[in-house]
Amino acid sequence: MPSPDVQDLSKVEEGLDALDSPATTRTEPGWRRFVRSALPPLVALVLLVAVWQALWAAAFWPEFQLPAPLAVWSRFEELAETGRIWEVLWTSIHRAVLGFLTALVIATPLGLLVAKVRVVRAAIGPLLSGLQSLPSVAWVPAAILWFGLNDATIYFVVLLGSVPSIANGLVAGIDQIPPILPRVGKTLGAGRFAAARHILLPAALPGYIAGLKQGWAFSWRSLMAAELIAQSPDLGLGLGAYLNEGSNFNDMPTVITAILLILLVGIGIDLLVFRPIERAVLRTRGLTGALT
Amino acid sequence: MTATLEHVQSGTAVSLSGVSKVFGRGPQAVVALDGVDLKVAPGEFVCLLGASGCGKSTLLNLVAGLDAPTGGSIELNTSRPAVMFQEAALMPWLTAARNIDLPLRLAGFGKADRKAKVAELLELVRLGGAGHKRPHELSGGMRQRVALARSLAATQRVQGTDEPALLLMDEPFAALDAITRDVLQGELLRVYERTSTAVLFVTHDVREAVRLGQRVVLLSSRPGRVVQEWSTQDGAAEALTEEITARLREVISTHAKS
Structure with missing residues (x-):
């Protein structure tokens, strides 16, 4: 005779729930995470600077081709002390952010249309993927002829760089939704718009965010290309123009400082803005494979 | 959802008459369902039983409105049917x-x-x-x-509704281990007793069908037709399980090549 306790279904069920639930992973202490994730890139950076210093000390190349790390550092300090750095950074970053946000507003409905409307996909789907492999710097000459040397040219190039990435990311995200989810949505009573808002968009979010990340990278590098090529006092002094200035004066420390700043902004925005969003989105879905 | 309602009420919740479904066209066409007649009373628990390819999932999709029948008609006197799939989704x-x-x-x-x-x-x-x-x-x-x-x-509506509810279940426990399946079958019966919903439950497991359903309907494969149906209300479950299993084997044997 089984005991009455075991006969009680709720007890059995509780036991099963406890046994079958996936084990929750414990969070590791902060310093260990720091050691594991931040230390390797720091060590790599230190090594890189050490090799650079050694190459400079060996004097393989003349000074104007390979300056000392310290020479670049003092140029950076000079830029920071005169406050010019803020002007340069502001000019470029506010353009990139504005361009990126505009691209977001254009690309999101565009991506939805391409993903959900067969004719639209057939018509512009290939074009959208093709545009991704066309370096947007190729548009600079045309844009200068169309719009002249002003902000319109810059934004045009930035948009052509980032809109395809964001739209394609959204399309990929929607294509990868398990077909059962929209079906379930239908049986739960979701109409076309409710399904888009409550099921399609949240389900496509991981792909969409990957597209946003790439879209940001593309808009940043398109901007740099545009600033580097389109030279005019009307355009203000952005990072690209600053880089060009260094090149014109054969001033290698300025050139390297500009390149490092461009890298720093690109990586910084990715790490400070997109990485946390991506982590949060993946974590709630249990997609922690890439995060450990 | 609190009161235990009179389960099998008069009238019909779902009525299928001469429902057929053909996939594809011309020589490649596959007849999934052929002239299926089926009635489910409000609050009734009906199990649809059949081997692979008998179109039981197709039938459920038709009732759920996820797909349209090629012929025949489906009449629902219920609120929009709720559906449960093999995966929780x-x-x-x-x-x-x-x-x-x-x-x-x-x-x-x-x-x-x-x-x-x-x-x-x-x-x-x-x-x-x-x-x-x-x-x-x-x-x-x-x-x-x-x-x-x-x-x-x-199945719930803001205004409340006089229409009976209908729950469509497409092998919801098939992917679970045997112990969990057993417990969940018990759970489903308990929940069913506490609600007034009708259930159309698709399975390929005879034992499950006999345990859960008040009525078991056997479908043949390719094309799917209603072969026979049994009431589980009278008689011993063990004997009924054997009888239905024998009939199911018979139906499947007709598909042997030789």
Whole structure:
């Protein structure tokens, strides 16, 4: 005779729930995470600077081709002390952010249309993927002829760089939704718009965010290309123009400082803005494979 | 959802007459269903039994309105049927509670109302303490219970409704291990007793069909037709299981090549 306790279904069920639930992973202490994730890139950076210093000390190349790390550092300090750095950074970053946000507003409905409307996909789907492999710097000459040397040219190039990435990311995200989810949505009573808002968009979010990340990278590098090529006092002094200035004066420390700043902004925005969003989105879905 | 209603009431919840479904056209056409007649009374629990390819899932999709029949007619005297699939198919970005909340939101319930209903449904499937968990933190059985609560939520209407509810279940326990399946069958019966919903339950497991259903309907394969049906109300379950299994084997044997 089984005991009455075991006969009680709720007890059995509780036991099963406890046994079958996936084990929750414990969070590791902060310093260990720091050691594991931040230390390797720091060590790599230190090594890189050490090799650079050694190459400079060996004097393989003349000074104007390979300056000392310290020479670049003092140029950076000079830029920071005169406050010019803020002007340069502001000019470029506010353009990139504005361009990126505009691209977001254009690309999101565009991506939805391409993903959900067969004719639209057939018509512009290939074009959208093709545009991704066309370096947007190729548009600079045309844009200068169309719009002249002003902000319109810059934004045009930035948009052509980032809109395809964001739209394609959204399309990929929607294509990868398990077909059962929209079906379930239908049986739960979701109409076309409710399904888009409550099921399609949240389900496509991981792909969409990957597209946003790439879209940001593309808009940043398109901007740099545009600033580097389109030279005019009307355009203000952005990072690209600053880089060009260094090149014109054969001033290698300025050139390297500009390149490092461009890298720093690109990586910084990715790490400070997109990485946390991506982590949060993946974590709630249990997609922690890439995060450990 | 509190009172135990008179289960088998008069009238019909679902009525299928001469329903057929053909996939494809011309010589490649596959007849999935051929002249299926079936009636389900309000509050009745009917199991559709059949081997692979008998079109039982197709039939369920037709009743759910996910697909249209090629011929015949389907009449529903119920609110929009709720569906449960073999996979729980929970929204992975929502917690268990928010998954149950989703159909209530879509139906336009107010916030306080939704909160109360979600708590009630979570209690009903004995997941009171797991509402904050995400699907990936739940076991397969727990996920399927959330899916059950969610489909029950999908039968609710703001104004309340006189129409009986209908729950369509497409092998909901087939992917679970035997112990969990056994427990969930018991759970389903318990939940069924406490609601007034009619259930159309698709399975290929004779034992499951006999245990759960008040009526078992056997479908043949390619094309799917109703072969025979049994009531489980009278007679011993063991003998009935054997009888139905024998008949099922017979039906499957007709598909042998030689």
